[in-house]
Amino acid sequence: xxxxGIPRALLYYQYYPMCKTFFEALGAEVVVSPPTTQVMLSAGxxxxxxxxxxxVKVFVGHVLSLVGKCDYxxxxxxxxxxxxxxxxxxxxxxxxMSRAVAxxxxxxxxxxxxxxxxxxxxxxxxxxxGRYLTRDTAxxxxxxxxxxxxxxxxLELMSSEGLTPPQAIDRISGTLEVEAEAGSNQVISxxxxxxxxxxxxxxxxxxxxxxxxxxRANIRxxxxxxxxxxELQSATTRLVGEAYWTYEGExxxxxGHYLSSEADGVIGIMAFGCGPDSLMMDMVQRQAARxxxxxxxxxxxxxxxxEAGIVTRLEAFLDMxxxxxxxxxxxxx
Amino acid sequence: MRVGMPHMGNLYIPFKTLFExxxxxxxxxxxxxxxxxxxxxxxxxxGLCIPFKLTLGxxxxxxxxxxxxxxxxxxxxxxxxxxxxxxxxxxxGDLGYKCEMIQVGVSERKLFGILEMVKRLSNNAPWxxxxxxxxxxxxxxxxxxxxxxAVQKARAREQTKGxxxxxxxxxxxAIDQADDYNTLKAIQTEYIDRLNQAAKNGHASPLIVxxxxxxxxxxxxxxxxxxxxxxxxxxxxxRRTTFVSEWTKFSLFLNPLGVNEKDRIHQAAMxxxxxxxxxxxxxxxxxxxxxAKEYDGLIHLAPFTCMPEIIAxxxxxxxxxxxxxxxxxxxxxxxKPGMLTRLEAFVDLxxxxxxxxxxxxxRVLV
Numbered sequence: 246x247x248x249x250g251i252p253r254a255l256l257y258y259q260y261y262p263m264c265k266t267f268f269e270a271l272g273a274e275v276v277v278s279p280p281t282t283q284v285m286l287s288a289g290x291x292x293x294x295x296x297x298x299x300x301v302k303v304f305v306g307h308v309l310s311l312v313g314k315c316d317y318x319x320x321x322x323x324x325x326x327x328x329x330x331x332x333x334x335x336x337x338x339x340x341x342m343s344r345a346v347a348x349x350x351x352x353x354x355x356x357x358x359x360x361x362x363x364x365x366x367x368x369x370x371x372x373x374x375g376r377y378l379t380r381d382t383a384x385x386x387x388x389x390x391x392x393x394x395x396x397x398x399x400l401e402l403m404s405s406e407g408l409t410p411p412q413a414i415d416r417i418s419g420t421l422e423v424e425a426e427a428g429s430n431q432v433i434s435x436x437x438x439x440x441x442x443x444x445x446x447x448x449x450x451x452x453x454x455x456x457x458x459x460x461r462a463n464i465r466x467x468x469x470x471x472x473x474x475x476e477l478q479s480a481t482t483r484l485v486g487e488a489y490w491t492y493e494g495e496x497x498x499x500x501g502h503y504l505s506s507e508a509d510g511v512i513g514i515m516a517f518g519c520g521p522d523s524l525m526m527d528m529v530q531r532q533a534a535r536x537x538x539x540x541x542x543x544x545x546x547x548x549x550x551x552e553a554g555i556v557t558r559l560e561a562f563l564d565m566x567x568x569x570x571x572x573x574x575x576x577x578x
Numbered sequence: 579m580r581v582g583m584p585h586m587g588n589l590y591i592p593f594k595t596l597f598e599x600x601x602x603x604x605x606x607x608x609x610x611x612x613x614x615x616x617x618x619x620x621x622x623x624x625g626l627c628i629p630f631k632l633t634l635g636x637x638x639x640x641x642x643x644x645x646x647x648x649x650x651x652x653x654x655x656x657x658x659x660x661x662x663x664x665x666x667x668x669x670x671g672d673l674g675y676k677c678e679m680i681q682v683g684v685s686e687r688k689l690f691g692i693l694e695m696v697k698r699l700s701n702n703a704p705w706x707x708x709x710x711x712x713x714x715x716x717x718x719x720x721x722x723x724x725x726x727x728a729v730q731k732a733r734a735r736e737q738t739k740g741x742x743x744x745x746x747x748x749x750x751x752a753i754d755q756a757d758d759y760n761t762l763k764a765i766q767t768e769y770i771d772r773l774n775q776a777a778k779n780g781h782a783s784p785l786i787v788x789x790x791x792x793x794x795x796x797x798x799x800x801x802x803x804x805x806x807x808x809x810x811x812x813x814x815x816x817r818r819t820t821f822v823s824e825w826t827k828f829s830l831f832l833n834p835l836g837v838n839e840k841d842r843i844h845q846a847a848m849x850x851x852x853x854x855x856x857x858x859x860x861x862x863x864x865x866x867x868x869x870a871k872e873y874d875g876l877i878h879l880a881p882f883t884c885m886p887e888i889i890a891x892x893x894x895x896x897x898x899x900x901x902x903x904x905x906x907x908x909x910x911x912x913x914k915p916g917m918l919t920r921l922e923a924f925v926d927l928x929x930x931x932x933x934x935x936x937x938x939x940x941r942v943l944v
Contacts, residue, residue, distance in 0.1 A: 294888065296883065297892065322853060324853075333856075334657060337853060337854070337855040338851065338859065338889030338890075341850060341853075345896040346892055348896075485664060489660050518625065519883075520884070523883070526623075
């Protein structure tokens with residue numbers, strides 16, 4: 246059976262169930278790299294120039310960890326999944342760059358996804374992908390349909406039950422949920438929204454287990470995946486008008502939504518050197534300053550980020566929110 | 579309504595002509611300097627690239643001079659550029675300037691979009707007047723770029739250092755003043771002749787170094803700390819494919835007609851980078867491959883954190899075409915001494931390589 250390796254980084258968190266379903270429906274076995282470790286990050290960092298953003302360094306580390314464990318490594322180039330809305334250059338250059346910096350990771354299975362080229366072009370691209378595994382066009386067509394349904398189910402699961410991508414993926418795969426609902430017997434003190442790209446939020450090494458820390462402090466964590474597409478879209482439109490980047494919703498949309506709703510505070514995570522985020526997070530920050538109702542903190546992570554720094558800032562932020570709540574709940578006679 | 583716009587090289591000159599001929603009230607911020615940079619850095623979000631910071635500085639200065647209508651390029655699928663205008667509008671608003679931002683689309687509608695914008699700004703001047711003004715502006719742009727090419731050749735070869743730069747400054751001033759086609763043509767011919775003369779009198783066979791990379795930092799000397807002038811001082815002839823007149827030719831005119839010279843560059847990059855990654859990333863890789871035989875070395879300019887250029891930077895070392903590439907990241911932290919040290923070392927390296935190549939050839943002849 247052909248083994249296809251999928252790196253547990255970047256678009257894994259958005260599209261893994263869809264890709265897994267597609268490849269398995271065509272008779273392949275899917276292998277995923279293990280969760281990020283410091284060794285993987287160092288290996289990835291050593292192959293690219295220093296200015297490359299952290300998520301891409303992690304991605305390269307994951308690609309390297311799959312060498313020898315599969316027959317192909319799947320690296321798509323996702324240009325656009327919405328008309329006239331494009332993705333960051335890093336995603337477009339990913340397959341070619343991986344080939345250049347990790348030549349031992351060949352062969353790479355690549356496909357370009359661009360909905361602006363029309364439905365037929367998109368379908369042709371996916372057929373070409375499927376051809377690596379089978380010549381049966383009807384089988385590929387069925388696999389596409391099943392995979393798309395799996396993707397929709399995945400999104401629905403996350404927004405209706407408030408699961409994070411790793412939790413949802415575990416649920417779908419039937420593996421045990423490692424993280425039990427922390428503090429489920431204790432009083433929830435506040436609700437904090439974390440916004441940012443899933444490949445930062447849910448990668449335990451990059452995020453320094455931010456969500457886990459919040460849950461341990463009895464905080465109800467709100468994530469972008471808990472919102473449905475409509476809510477993200479309308480919040481994005483309210484803040485910046487038309488979306489410009491493919492994943493603008495999870496930063497600007499989620500930020501805009503949570504700043505105006507149930508969150509007591511919003512934490513935005515971005516990687517140092519991230520082009521899009523430097524603008525998007527700024528938009529959210531300006532909105533927070535304008536509204537003055539919800540506290541906002543922006544956390545920038547990169548290789549040298551020390552856990553202690555993150556913990557200190559987190560504690561200060563939570564203290565600030567507690568103080569604000571106490572002040573607001575004081576009744577003046 | 580008073581129009582303001584940011585700077586990029588000598589682009590202000592054709593625009594000045596356009597505004598003046600159409601009686602559009604305009605104001606130009608001072609040419610980029612340290613004050614522009616500090617204004618821009620102070621009011622920009624941290625992780626942004628230098629083109630944003632400098633253009634923001636320009637717009638703030640324009641607003642202080644009374645501009646209320648700002649022209650900024652935009653487009654989709656073009657790295658971060660398409661997001662600049664709305665962010666800058668917000669920043670200007672937060673600083674208390676009341677401005678309208680006119681986003682000049684550089685990726686869609688191109689020529690027609692620009693002409694329509696000009697019509698609106700000129701209070702509906704007749705099309706004949708607009709096209710005439712536009713054509714003259716374009717003629718100035720072409721003249722400036724032709725002269726600049728001659729300057730690049732002359733800088734490397736001139737006997738008296740600084741001749742070419744002096745001639746360039748004079749030519750720019752003259753073109754700015756020129757008010758009709760005959761004067762313009764006369765200026766162009768005169769200065770190109772004088773520059774070619776300066777080149778002939780000097781030493782022959784300088785090193786040939788290409789300059790490529792992100793559009794803005796390649797074209798705006800302040801952002802790259804006058805790198806072409808410095809290379810000229812080191813006796814290097816700079817060759818560049820990126821000129822605004824080239825861009826207008828292929829984007830405004832030839833592109834709608836379906837001809838694209840850029841395809842040659844993209845074809846060259848294909849074995850290493852198969853697709854457009856936004857900005858000028860594809861072109862950077864392609865230029866290295868395309869000109870490997872003609873250039874002794876390549877300088878790759880990029881703003882710090884420029885996404886497409888980082889991908890290009892990661893791919894370039896792996897090409898079979900093996901010429902030395904020096905990547906210089908431009909941002910507010912770039913200092914001249916550091917850059918000069920690197921340039922000198924780079925030029926030394928190219929000299930040694932050339933000598934080794936020539937010696938090798940001589941050995942074969944013996």
